[in-house]
Amino acid sequence: MVSSEQPRIQWLGRWGFMLAATGSAVGLGNIWKFPYITGEFGGGAFVLVYLACILAVGVPVMMTEIAFGRRGLGSPVDAIRRVVRESGRSSAWSLIGWMAMLCGFMILSFYVVVAGWSFAYLWKMLTGGLAGSSVDDMAAVFEANNANPWNLGFWSTLVTLLTMLIVGKGVQEGIEKSVSWMMPGLVLMLALLIAFGVFSGGFAQAFSFLFSFDAGSLSSEGMLAALGHAFFTLSLASGAILTYGSYLPKGTSIARTTLSVAIADTVVALMAGLAIFPVIFANGMNPAEGPGLIFMSLPLAFQAMPFGTLFGTLFFLMLSMAALTSAISMVEATVSWLCDNKGISRRTASWSTGIVLWLISTLAMLSFNLGADWTLAGKSVFDWLDYLTSRLMMPLGGLGMVVLAGFVLKSETFRDELGLAPLPYALWLSMVRYVSPLGIVVIFIDALGIYQVSFAAHWPLLLAILVAMVALGEALSPRLRPALQARRAL
Ligand code: TRP
Numbered sequence: 001m002v003s004s005e006q007p008r009i010q011w012l013g014r015w016g017f018m019l020a021a022t023g024s025a026v027g028l029g030n031i032w033k034f035p036y037i038t039g040e041f042g043g044g045a046f047v048l049v050y051l052a053c054i055l056a057v058g059v060p061v062m063m064t065e066i067a068f069g070r071r072g073l074g075s076p077v078d079a080i081r082r083v084v085r086e087s088g089r090s091s092a093w094s095l096i097g098w099m100a101m102l103c104g105f106m107i108l109s110f111y112v113v114v115a116g117w118s119f120a121y122l123w124k125m126l127t128g129g130l131a132g133s134s135v136d137d138m139a140a141v142f143e144a145n146n147a148n149p150w151n152l153g154f155w156s157t158l159v160t161l162l163t164m165l166i167v168g169k170g171v172q173e174g175i176e177k178s179v180s181w182m183m184p185g186l187v188l189m190l191a192l193l194i195a196f197g198v199f200s201g202g203f204a205q206a207f208s209f210l211f212s213f214d215a216g217s218l219s220s221e222g223m224l225a226a227l228g229h230a231f232f233t234l235s236l237a238s239g240a241i242l243t244y245g246s247y248l249p250k251g252t253s254i255a256r257t258t259l260s261v262a263i264a265d266t267v268v269a270l271m272a273g274l275a276i277f278p279v280i281f282a283n284g285m286n287p288a289e290g291p292g293l294i295f296m297s298l299p300l301a302f303q304a305m306p307f308g309t310l311f312g313t314l315f316f317l318m319l320s321m322a323a324l325t326s327a328i329s330m331v332e333a334t335v336s337w338l339c340d341n342k343g344i345s346r347r348t349a350s351w352s353t354g355i356v357l358w359l360i361s362t363l364a365m366l367s368f369n370l371g372a373d374w375t376l377a378g379k380s381v382f383d384w385l386d387y388l389t390s391r392l393m394m395p396l397g398g399l400g401m402v403v404l405a406g407f408v409l410k411s412e413t414f415r416d417e418l419g420l421a422p423l424p425y426a427l428w429l430s431m432v433r434y435v436s437p438l439g440i441v442v443i444f445i446d447a448l449g450i451y452q453v454s455f456a457a458h459w460p461l462l463l464a465i466l467v468a469m470v471a472l473g474e475a476l477s478p479r480l481r482p483a484l485q486a487r488r489a490l
Contacts, residue, residue, distance in 0.1 A: 008073045010247050017248045020329070021261045024240050026186065027326030028114050029233040030269040031319055032294055035276045037229060039287030041222035044212045047273075049223055053230035054266060056439050060431035061236050061398045062258045064405045067417040069245025070254070075337035076100040076239040079246055080404075087410040096400040097239070101333045103393040104238035105353075108330040109360040110385040112163070115323035116155030116365070117295055120145055122316035125309060130299045135285055138296040146368035156365050160358050163327040167335050168350035186318040187268065193275035193298075193315065196305055202282030203274075209287065210273050224447035227440065228390035233265055235326065237397035238389070239333030246336075254418055255428070331357065391447075399440045406433035411479050426483040433479070434469050438462075 011017045038046055071086075072079025076097035084093045124130045130141060146152055235241050248254075276294055279301040280287050289296060302312035331353055338349035363371070367380035374380065379387060405414055406429065415425060442462065474480055 008246060010249050017244060017252065018257060018260065020244050020325075021235075021241060021257070022264050023322075023325030024235040024244065024329035025233060025261055025265040025326075026268050027235075027322045028111065028118070028319070029229070029326070030265065031190075031272040031276075031322065032114060032118075032291075034229065034233065034269040035273050036290055036293040037225055038210065038273060039277075039280075039289065039293060041225055042214070042218065043209045043287075045214055045218040046222050046226055047210055047270075048213055049218065049226040050229060051266070053227045053439065054234070054262060056431065057227065057398065057436045058230045058234045058236065059258055059262050060428060060436050061231070061402060062234055062241055062262065063254050063418065063428060064401050064414070064432055065236060065242045066245035066248065066254045066258065067405075067414055068401065069242040070248045070250070071413060071417045073246050074340055075246075075333050076242045077337055078340060079242060083409065083413060084404070087408070087413060089408055093400075093404055093408070096397055096404070097242075099393055099400075100237055100239040100242065100397050101337060103389050103397060104240055104330040104333050105357065106360075106385050106393075107232075107238060107389050108163075108327060108357060110364040110382050111323070111327055111330065112156045112159040112357070112361045113152070113365045113368075113382065114291070115159040115320065115327060116152060116157075117145070118316055118320045118323055119158060120151070120155045121295060121299070122313065122320055125299075125302070125312040125316055128309075130303070130312070135283055135296070135300065138299055139292070141299075142292045142295050149366060149369045152365050152368060153362060156361055157358065159323070159327065160354055160361060162324060163331065164350045164354035164357075166324070166328050167331055167353075168347045185314075186322050187271070189311075189315050189318045190268065190271045190275050192311065193301075194271060196275075196301065196311075198278070202278035202280070205281040206274060206277030209277055209281070210270070220446045223443050224391055224395075227395055227443045231394035231398055232390050233269060234262060235329055237394040237401065238330065240329035243333040243336050244329065255420060255424060395440050395444065399437060402432040402436045406437070406479075407473070407477060411482070415483075422483055426480055429479055429483055430470070433473055434466060438466055438469060 011020070038050075068076075068083055069079050072082040074082065077094050078097070080097040081091050081094040084091060121130070124141070124145075130138075231237055245254075248257075276297060277287065279285075279297045280289075280293070283297065283300055285297055287293075298315065299312065302308035302315070305311060331350075334353050335346065335349045338344060338353065339346055342349070344352075364382045364385055367374070367382035371381065376384065414428075418425065418428065420428065470480070
């Protein structure tokens with residue numbers, strides 16, 4: 001174990017990490033982003049690639065991240081540096097930690113804008129500002145909400161303030177306390193909405209849209225989006241999960257916790273899809289509407305249902321909370337790094353982070369009004385923040401972490417920290433050494449247009465590459481065989 005100067009604070013309750021990590025994972029990504037990118041990239045085939053990415057890349061990366069955090073007991077930069085030193089390797093690897101911290105920060109800068117939409121809609125629901133009964137009325141409300149920078153800025157500033165307030169209060173008093181009452185409720189609301197969808201027509205169409213596989217509808221761009229979203233929705237490679245892992249008590253099983261978080265997250269995303277698409281099809285809306293999708297479609301459904309105002313209010317309340325429990329996880333890495341390295345209090349760290357965050361998020365916010373023309377290659381500041389983090393930084397950071405864990409570090413480190421039986425350990429190891437890196441690299445190559453990989457046509461080739469990689473990797477630095485031999489010795 002690597003020791004730091006002071007004993008690190010830990011989650012107070014048995015469910016502390018579980019709730020906080022699920023709170024981080026379940027957020028706007030599940031309810032806002034997943035439905036609209038599924039719509040954009042054509043439905044079932046996208047969903048399938050996304051699920052494959054969660055299993056083959058997301059779960060192994062998440063286990064690795066938590067283990068890094070708990071082993072290194074610090075922010076991503078410090079934890080990775082300590083773990084790497086323990087194996088006698090270069091501290092330069094902590095660059096992965098720097099990138100992760102920056103990534104979490106960049107995500108939050110556009111995330112608060114979307115969370116601001118949710119708060120604004122909560123207010124509109126409460127005050128009756130969502131009257132209007134046609135699809136066009138709803139689009140007009142959404143546009144009007146964005147057009148005024150003072151209005152939009154007010155809501156994103158509010159989210160920034162709330163986030164920094166919670167984080168400033170500390171891990172147990174702020175984060176743990178807030179997630180333990182904010183998390184329950186969202187699932188219930190989604191279940192009610194799905195039930196509504198079943199009766200309102202459009203459910204069958206939504207179901208087949210989400211789950212019928214049409215390989216032809218999947219583009220390279222869609223595959224990269226699916227990979228990026230697997231990282232985004234599990235809050236990976238951006239310091240959040242790693243830092244939360246650094247507060248995890250030693251006895252807790254990393255594998256089991258990871259699986260529960262990943263399953264909960266996936267279930268919420270699919271439920272959100274099943275709640276939202278029926279409304280879209282029943283009202284003849286376009287599923288490829290883009291970022292405004294849920295804000296334009298759901299209010300229509302609420303108007304048509306009995307007690308719609310009540311349900312609508314509860315829905316946007318829950319969405320706002322899901323967003324907040326995610327937002328706090330994104331700055332925790334930076335705040336924890338500042339506290340550990342700069343000798344400042346948590347409150348000071350939190351507020352100074354908040355000011356920088358506010359400046360960048362204001363730029364992202366202006367993408368929807370004054371700065372609509374500040375574009376580069378057709379993308380606004382908001383789009384660039386999203387694009388750079390999801391499509392580039394997260395997959396790269398994840399790749400760095402699995403390569404580090406699989407090839408560079410001493411094998412005892414992770415064997416120890418994960419505490420798995422030989423067979424599950426060998427499974428994790430083969431994932432981080434071969435499957436996850438291959439998946440990430442192939443999708444990158446495909447998206448860069450260097451070589452078009454059609455999975456349906458090339459699976460024998462991909463399988464052959466995988467086998468060759470295993471053979472080469474095990475010849476150069478064998479790990480799988482010793483792991484499995486340990487099983488025989490038991
Ligand atoms: N997972 C969250 C969601 O789906 C978003 C999120 C929270 C996140 N923390 C993160 C994304 C850190 C990337 C990095 O809404």
